[in-house]
Amino acid sequence: MKALVLTAPGKIELKELPVPTAGPGMALIKVTAVSLNRRDEWITEGKYPKIKYGVILGSDGCGIVEKVGSESDADWVGQEVVVNPNINWGPDPEVQSKDYTILGMPVDGMFAEYVVASLDRLQRKPAHLNSLQASTLPMGGLTAYRALFRRGQLKANQNVLISGFGGGVAQFAFLFAQAAGANVYVTSGSDEKLARALKMGARGGYNYKKEATYNDLWKTRGGF
Structure with a gap:
């Protein structure tokens, strides 16, 4: 072979x-x-x-x-x-x-x-x-699932911030969190990726090269 x-x-x-x-x-x-x-x-x-x-x-x-x-x-x-x-x-x-x-x-x-x-x-x-x-499911999907539901114990209507939207784990986490009924926010250094996230249903998208810091997001969104 x-x-x-x-x-x-x-x-x-x-x-x-x-x-x-x-x-x-x-x-x-x-x-x-x-x-x-x-x-x-x-x-x-x-x-x-x-x-x-x-x-x-x-x-x-x-x-x-x-x-x-x-x-x-x-x-x-x-x-x-x-x-x-x-x-x-x-x-x-x-x-x-x-x-x-x-x-x-x-x-x-x-x-x-x-x-x-x-x-x-x-x-x-x-x-x-x-x-x-x-074939894309195993590592990225399992990592995202474990982070959200095993470690994070994510539940419906909770706020969740996914950083670095665009990578495989982040995209799986986004989809899983949405399916669980969470309020999903994302960060990225790319306006194009943020626009895609908003089109997919993100509650908010922030360019970490231009906009709010994580502390600002924490205060304005009531925590993650």
Whole structure:
């Protein structure tokens, strides 16, 4: 199979590698779409911990289950799935375990024709999304969801300020907060992005290069 491998600081090579094998509780997935995450850039630039060279990059992607390691899991074969890249989180929903890691570094990731993943890391692809759309969900979507609802305990009618509107996590957070019935405000350094947010239903948008500081927003909006 073809795969994108980090071979040295700032150097990525397209390599021909053996197709991995799915053991018990695992699935071999034919990758149909992947998406870039800021994490991929930082890893390539050497700005991330636990960097190993010779590893297949990529955290975000989806595909079709081609094989499983156990006959009892055969129902998965042929399913279109999104891969949750978080591995070994542990039993505590608040804090990851010491064994926690993420696909794409230090373990092989999604930027290949095939990937092996644990069955408990798979979610069936939403039918209303195509593969490319679904491939953007894992890291950005999970990060935004955890920030809003696990850490922030966001509820309907609360004010929420999303900074840096335009990035993947911020856009997911915006959509999730709106769906939850919150009053969503955004900041950005781009008037074009702010106009887009307002068109999408933001209660207010502020250019942090020109306008109010966070303290001013806090006072005028009654807190976030």
